[in-house]
Every structure is written in C-alpha cells, then in structure tokens.
Amino acid sequence: MNVVLESSVGGAEAVAEEASLAALLRCCVREVAGPRGQVWPADPYLLLRLAGSLLRVPTSGGLALRFDGPAERLEGGSWRPLSLDTLVGLVETELTGHDLAEGEPGGGVLARTAPGGRNEEFAGQVAGSRAAISAMLRERAGTAPPEDPWLASEQALVFGHPFHPSPKARGGSGWLRYAPEAHAAFPLRLLAVRDDLLAAEGDTGAIDGLGDAPAGYTLLPAHPWQLELLKAELAAPLADGRLADLGYGPGLAVPTSSVRTVYEPRIGKCLKFSVDVRITNCVRKNAWYELAAAVELSGRLEPVFADLAARFPATRWLPEPGYRSASLGTRLLEGLGVIVRSSPWEVTGPGVTPLLAGALAAPGGTVPADGMPGAAGPVDGVRAAAMEAFAREPLRWWGAYVELVAPPVLDAYFRHGVVLEPHLQNVLVGVDAEGMPAEAVFRDLEGTKLVAGRHDLASLPDPVSRSTTYDATRGWNRVVYCLMVNHLPEIAATVAGSAAPHARDELLRELWADARARVAAYAGGSGRPMPLSDLLAGMPLPAKANLTTRWSRSADRDAGYVPVANPFAGAAGAPA
Ligand SMILES: Nc1ncnc2c1ncn2[C@@H]1O[C@H](COP(=O)(O)OP(=O)(O)OP(=O)(O)O)[C@@H](O)[C@H]1O
Ligand SMILES: [Mg+2]
Structure with missing residues (x-):
C-alpha cells in the first residue's frame, strides 16, 4: 500500500488503520463476497459487494490480494474512502443476515446466504487489533531490532496474518512489554519444582544452563506474563515449597513471532511456553497431551527428516526433544509446561x-x-x-x-x-x-x-x-x-x-x-x-x-x- 510512514503518533494510527482495513477486506473478498459471486475484476480494481454496498480497491498479486491504493465505497454516486469502522459495520450487517430491502443491491442473494447470528465481540476485536498495531508501531519506532538477523525477522511481523480480521488482537493487558513486534526482550522468571513433583519427558538438560536449583528441586523457567496470569493458582504451591521462586534470570530472552516461544541466548535454545491468552485464533496453552506429543513426534520424525534430507539435502527441522512442568493438577501442568526446541542457528549451515x-x-x-x-x-x-x-x-x-x-x-x-x-x-x-x-x-x-x-x-x-x-x-x-x-x-x-x-x-x-x-x-x-x-x-x-x-x-x-x-x-x- 502506498503508505508514507511518519514517526508521529498520527502516522502510526494511519498505518494501523490501513493495515487493519486491508486484512479485513481480504477476508471479505475471500470468505464472504467471493463465495457468493459478489467479486468482479475491473482492472486495476477489484469490485465487491458487501451488505448491498459497492466497494473497490486497486489490487495485484493474485491470490495474495495486495492492495495498491486506498479502498473506496460508492456513496451517492461517488467513490469515498472506506474506513475500517464502516467495513466492520458492513461485515456485521452481512454476517448477521439482515434482510436487505427489496430492490437494494444484493438484496435477497445476500440475505439468503448469510450465516446469521450476532457477534457483539467482533467489532471490539477488530478495533483492539488496530489499537495494538498502532501501539506496536509507536513502541517499535523508539527501539532497535535485535542484532541477530534471524531474531530481527521474527520480530518483523507487525501487521500479522494478512487474511485475518483481527491479526494482532491480544488478550489481557500489559502485553506490550512482551511483544516481539515492539522489539521486546525480557528476563525469564526462574521457578524450581520439587523433584517428586517434576513432570518431564525427553531431553531437557539444556534448561539447567539457565541457573542453579536448590537441592531436591529442578529448574523450571517461566514466561513472566504467564506468571502474572497464574498468580492466584501459584500462591499455595509457592507458599508451601512445592515450587520455589528463584527470581528473574540474569539475561534477556527474545520473543519470536508466535509471542509465546522465546529464544534464550544463554543456552542457544528456543523455549515454547504456555501463555493463557488468545493470540489471533487460539488461547496459547500447551495442553498436557501436546507436551507429550511434541516429544513423541520429535523421536518419530528424526528418521523421517533424515530421509527427507537425504533426498532434499537443504531440508532442516527444529526438534522439540523434551518438556518440563510441574505435577500440580492439569491447570498448572499445562500452564507451566515448557517445550525445549532447537534454535535455527543449530541446524543451518x-x-x-x-x-x-x-x-x-x-x-x-x-x-x-x-x-x-x-x-x-x-x-x-x-x-x-x-x-x-x-x-x-x-x-x-x-x-x-x-x-x-x-x-x-x-x-x-x-x-x-x-x-x-x-x-x-x-x-x-x-x-x-x-x-x-x-x-x-x-x-x-x-x-x-x-x-x-x-x-x-x-x-x-x-x-x-x-x-x-x-x-x-x-x-x-x-x-x-x-x-x-x-x-x-x-x-x-x-x-x-x-x-x-x-x-x-x-x-x-x-x-x-x-x-x-x-x-x-x-x-x-x-x-x-x-x-x-x-x-x-x-x-x-x-x-x-x-x-x-x-x-x-x-x-x-x-x-x-x-x-x-x-x-x-x-x-x-x-x-x-
Ligand atoms: N501467514 C501467517 N500464517 C499463519 N500464522 C501467521 C501468519 N502471519 C502471522 N502469523 C501469526 O503467527 C502465529 C502462528 O501461530 P502458531 O500456532 O503456528 O504458533 P505457536 O504454535 O503458538 O508457536 P510456534 O510457531 O513458536 O510453535 C499466530 O500468532 C499468527 O497470527
Ligand atoms: Mg507456529
């Protein structure tokens, strides 16, 4: 899009509006107007009808739907700029399946095919994602990217999934200090779990390089955001010694694009944590069976990738050879579960x-x-x-x-x-x-x-x-x-x-x-x-x-x- 960025607050908001509008409009073309036969090419524009309104946007890039200029809506015979809020309103009308007036463009067809049902959260999620992008852009402007070019690329997805209505919606509050898009880096919190309560499978030895656990305990690193979210559940096991809190680790971990997976430079490994908030589509929790599955799959995939690399020598993968957590009921087993993953630097030539x-x-x-x-x-x-x-x-x-x-x-x-x-x-x-x-x-x-x-x-x-x-x-x-x-x-x-x-x-x-x-x-x-x-x-x-x-x-x-x-x-x- 022809966006000229300014470092001002207004610049960040304009960029966030444009990126959010583009992401939602792509979804509308693909999922709503397209399947209903309401999209037409009119070079250089793509025309679409949504809830009776005619929209147009200059488009290129084939399936990727890259927009080469502003999206517009036909109003009273002339094309006017389309805003995200207006588009959200059109989506709500269309997907709620309201009856369009007789003779209204698209009336009947749209009403028949709309799935129906209301969603009061939707507009808030879209607006929340736009606000998040603008906050990320502002924070990012005042910070330097990681020196490691791989990590800098992990932290470059400011606009997120290009076909998602709310690509940067984040649950909870206080997320900016953990946001890869804002070039975050933060110390992990080091817990230790009493040995009789250790839940672990596979090879997790790398974790021990992060610090020293007291005798009878095993080190269990935690994402500081997750500890805030689990505060109530952790109070009792921390008080009675089932868990120990060793405070913050000495170095800085760097969040990768998924937010909850971080790179720990001191041990040269990635650590995939649970963070119990919705990030785009899912609450990012490592279910107990997913912890076990990661280790199981790592073993089974080793010969598979060996064979793939024999046939296609440039093929690499990142094994997840082990996980650690604490046997303190399902909520904490999953909430504290951390998967060890190889770093790409270990596998590239x-x-x-x-x-x-x-x-x-x-x-x-x-x-x-x-x-x-x-x-x-x-x-x-x-x-x-x-x-x-x-x-x-x-x-x-x-x-x-x-x-x-x-x-x-x-x-x-x-x-x-x-x-x-x-x-x-x-x-x-x-x-x-x-x-x-x-x-x-x-x-x-x-x-x-x-x-x-x-x-x-x-x-x-x-x-x-x-x-x-x-x-x-x-x-x-x-x-x-x-x-x-x-x-x-x-x-x-x-x-x-x-x-x-x-x-x-x-x-x-x-x-x-x-x-x-x-x-x-x-x-x-x-x-x-x-x-x-x-x-x-x-x-x-x-x-x-x-x-x-x-x-x-x-x-x-x-x-x-x-x-x-x-x-x-x-x-x-x-x-x-
Ligand atoms: N083109 C894209 N396709 C899929 N996800 C994307 C894309 N662009 C950005 N993302 C974001 O990347 C994340 C992908 O989530 P995914 O479930 O693969 O990661 P994860 O399992 O949480 O962590 P990891 O990838 O570290 O294992 C989501 O936050 C998603 O919005
Ligand atoms: Mg992923």
Whole structure:
C-alpha cells in the first residue's frame, strides 16, 4: 500500500488503520463476497459487494490480494474512502443476515446466504487489533531490532496474518512489554519444582544452563506474563515449597513471532511456553497431551527428516526433544509446561542466515521492511540482500525457493504420511551471502501430524495419539492450504512486486508456471499420487476461513475452509 510512514503518533494510527482495513477486506473478498459471486475484476480494481454496498480497491498479486491504493465505497454516486469502522459495520450487517430491502443491491442473494447470528465481540476485536498495531508501531519506532538477523525477522511481523480480521488482537493487558513486534526482550522468571513433583519427558538438560536449583528441586523457567496470569493458582504451591521462586534470570530472552516461544541466548535454545491468552485464533496453552506429543513426534520424525534430507539435502527441522512442568493438577501442568526446541542457528549451515518466511513475504508495499523508518540494522542487511536478489533474478530466486520448500513438504506427506504445517510463520528460509535461498527449516510440532493408518500409535495414550493424527483428507487439505494458499502466493506476490508495475502480472504468471513445473517434476518421480494430479490440474484450493471462524466463535481446530482459485490453473502446462 502506498503508505508514507511518519514517526508521529498520527502516522502510526494511519498505518494501523490501513493495515487493519486491508486484512479485513481480504477476508471479505475471500470468505464472504467471493463465495457468493459478489467479486468482479475491473482492472486495476477489484469490485465487491458487501451488505448491498459497492466497494473497490486497486489490487495485484493474485491470490495474495495486495492492495495498491486506498479502498473506496460508492456513496451517492461517488467513490469515498472506506474506513475500517464502516467495513466492520458492513461485515456485521452481512454476517448477521439482515434482510436487505427489496430492490437494494444484493438484496435477497445476500440475505439468503448469510450465516446469521450476532457477534457483539467482533467489532471490539477488530478495533483492539488496530489499537495494538498502532501501539506496536509507536513502541517499535523508539527501539532497535535485535542484532541477530534471524531474531530481527521474527520480530518483523507487525501487521500479522494478512487474511485475518483481527491479526494482532491480544488478550489481557500489559502485553506490550512482551511483544516481539515492539522489539521486546525480557528476563525469564526462574521457578524450581520439587523433584517428586517434576513432570518431564525427553531431553531437557539444556534448561539447567539457565541457573542453579536448590537441592531436591529442578529448574523450571517461566514466561513472566504467564506468571502474572497464574498468580492466584501459584500462591499455595509457592507458599508451601512445592515450587520455589528463584527470581528473574540474569539475561534477556527474545520473543519470536508466535509471542509465546522465546529464544534464550544463554543456552542457544528456543523455549515454547504456555501463555493463557488468545493470540489471533487460539488461547496459547500447551495442553498436557501436546507436551507429550511434541516429544513423541520429535523421536518419530528424526528418521523421517533424515530421509527427507537425504533426498532434499537443504531440508532442516527444529526438534522439540523434551518438556518440563510441574505435577500440580492439569491447570498448572499445562500452564507451566515448557517445550525445549532447537534454535535455527543449530541446524543451518555455515554462511547461511535463517530468516522467517513471513518476514520475507510481509505485504506492506512501501512500508519499510522493518515496519517503521529508521530501523536499519543487520536484519535489513540480510533481508535486503534477499530482496535485492529476487529483484535482480526473480525466476532463479523463486525457483530455488520453491525447490527448497515444496518437494520436502509433499514428500513428507506422500512417502512418510507426515503432515507438516508449512505456513509462513512455521518456515524459516536460510539465505546465503548473495541473498539466495539455500535451506528450508521447518518447525512447530503442534501443527505437525501423522496421517491416520500410516503409523502404529497403539502404544500412545488416546489423547496423545488423537492430538498427533489427521485423517488423510484433512491432512492433505492442511498441507495444500499452508503451502499453496498461505505461503507460496505471498512469496510470489512479493517477488512479482519487485518488478515494474506493468511487468508484474506477467512475472507472476511466469513464477506460477515455474512452480507448477517443479511440482509436476516431483509428482512424476513419485508415482503421480492422485491428490497431486488434482492440484496440478488446477482444482480449487481450500483457504482457511479466519473471518467466519472468529465470527462464529469456533475453535481454531474446527475452522472452515472456502474454495479459492488455484494459481496452477492457467499456468503453462496445466490443462486448459
Ligand atoms: N501467514 C501467517 N500464517 C499463519 N500464522 C501467521 C501468519 N502471519 C502471522 N502469523 C501469526 O503467527 C502465529 C502462528 O501461530 P502458531 O500456532 O503456528 O504458533 P505457536 O504454535 O503458538 O508457536 P510456534 O510457531 O513458536 O510453535 C499466530 O500468532 C499468527 O497470527
Ligand atoms: Mg507456529
């Protein structure tokens, strides 16, 4: 978007308004107006009808829906700027399923297809997310990004998920001091759990490098935000010695893009905590069976990734070999549960810098790569090198990128019955000194699943095996959504966006033809599995419906999907 950032408060608010409006409008196109046949291309605009109102916005970037100028609404015969509050009102009207007046544009059609039901929280969540972005931008402007370019990329997702109605909504208060978007860094709180109450599985030895526990106790680091949230529940075990509070740790931990996973430089590990607040779609709690599942999956995935790396040598992953917590009832077992995860620096090769894929893809057009001006630092060096590389040689850069990410994900599914969750926040791309993609790092075992029937899970407790399994269809839909809707279109739009405006559409077509050829080559060498043939033939793709999921207050695991156009349809080589 053509946003010129100012460091003033007003500048931050204007940027937050524009980014929030864009995120909600993308959801409206994808989930509401699109499926109802109420979206029309009118180059350079996309026109849509919502609750009887006609809206338009200049758009490029294919499936990623990048907006090249302000969104407008037709009012009294002329186009006027559309505000976020107005759009929220239209969404409420549309989704509440009110009866449009006879003869009102869209009357009847919309009323028939709206899901109905009210949601009094929705407007507050959208406004809360906008306020959070503006607070993040203001705080960020006065702080320096981490010197570590990987961590700086983790802290670069200021606008969050591009297809979410409230991408930065945060539950609770006081979150700004823990916010990666505000370049936070803070000491962890060190608890110790009496040894007879220690709950742990796997290899957690790295944690002991954080400090010394008293005799008869084991160290248990805690996220300070979570300790505030659990204050009441912790009072008794702290008072009677089941837990000990050793105070703040000496160094600073750095939060990554998921907020609740931090990097601890003193031990060179990531620690994934529970934080009992809703961050975008879910309350971020490590359920007891997810703690166990992370360790179980780490063991089972070792040979899988060894095989993937043998076939695709640039494939890396971040094991989660152990967790610790305290056996003090389910609430505290889960609330204090911490998973140890390898750091990307442990797995990337010499001369390769891991960068969060989402930070490379972040829409925002002229918004500087780091969200606010004046935030130069080593990250800009590495990320800028990648951006220069794709601007210079877009097809070579994109080809290398797709080759790193797509075949291992497909092979994990088809050869090993493993569903990775390669959305933009779960994949790191290792770039070399020239800014070229050199390695792909896959992480986050919570969303990683085993395809039912392909693995012997008989030895696992029921909730653990349920939490680690998808049936084949659900697993495939998840793979296709993450890879082909959430991830690659955003990278493609960013790469194409580096070309001159008149050349972007053509470049985007070339990028998809190239990606299709690479996926087809993988399919050819793997017995052309049926779902992959459908994908290559251009079958519509499942896109996760974040707006309607939030509107209906559904759990994220029950989120619906809507069909969207497959960028392989019409790409060279696809059947006409
Ligand atoms: N394109 C994107 N796709 C998915 N999530 C995104 C995207 N951009 C930003 N995000 C944000 O990243 C987070 C992803 O959540 P996810 O459930 O993968 O992480 P987690 O399990 O809490 O932690 P971790 O990734 O460290 O394991 C959410 O806060 C989400 O809003
Ligand atoms: Mg994640």
